[in-house]
Amino acid sequence: MKYLILMVSLFTCGTIHANNYYFSSSTGDDSRSSIEAQNPATPWKTIAKLNSFAGNLNAGDNILFQCGDIFYGSITIGKSGTAANPIKFGAFGSGAKPVITGFTEITSWTNTGGNIWESSTAVSTLTTCNIASFGGSNYSQGRTPNDGYWNINSTNGSSTINGANLNASETNWSGAQVVLRKYRWIMDKYSITSASGSTINFNSSGDAIQSGYGFFIINDPRTLDIPNEWSYQSSTKKISIYKTSIPINVKIPTIET
Secondary structure (H helix, E strand, C coil): CEEEECCCEEEECCCCCCCEEEECCCCCCCCCCCCHHHCCCCCECCHHHHHHHHHHCCCCCEEEEECCCEEECCCCCCCCCCCCCCCEEEEECCCCCCEEECEEEECCEEEEECCEEEECCCCCCCCCCCCEEECCEEECECEECCCCCEECCEECCCCEEECCCCCCCCCCCCCCEEEEEEECCEEEEEEEEEEECCEEEECCCCCCCCCCCEEEEECCHHHCCCCCCEEEECCCCEEEEECCCCCCCEEEECCCC
């Protein structure tokens, strides 16, 4: 039998005088009793069930996930084993190791023109998205400019910058985010609250911003012009992607941890 110590490494272990609790997203049923869940033939189904039962775990108990299954959610264990008899997480059955994930696949898209595809509905309840997976590979958010920085010509030092490349009459970046290189060793991002002429305003940064340093714009569909670039709108909870064909196998995280 394989076990996962602190959810880091699987290993083979002998018999332990403790309870095994089995989980299978494919054959499980959360309405089963805790006695039934100790039989691999009648497992529980979800991480939510595990979390609700976690307070009843004892030192030496084993939480075992069905090989080949995918489980969605965050494991929250409010109970501890002991150094000599830890609570263990592992796998049972044969096949690929079970996957515990916070990713949700996006399957419905709307073509908004210019090779930009937007999710047809909100894809998350979170206000931010910092990673997107396409076909199992991670891709960067879109940005303008695509490389390097636009120059900060002037600033009030905390919440406003002026740049020659900004022109609100052509592109008003309100609602997007600005990434500021404020020092050689500091880069921070802030939500743009308004724009006028060659000036953008954003939520106060706290650290002093300096003229002569750089910035770029992210998290706006108008920054997307390279395949697999993406942006996420916190107001609509929708993701947009630059693709020459309908996106497939796109996943984003929809839980915090």
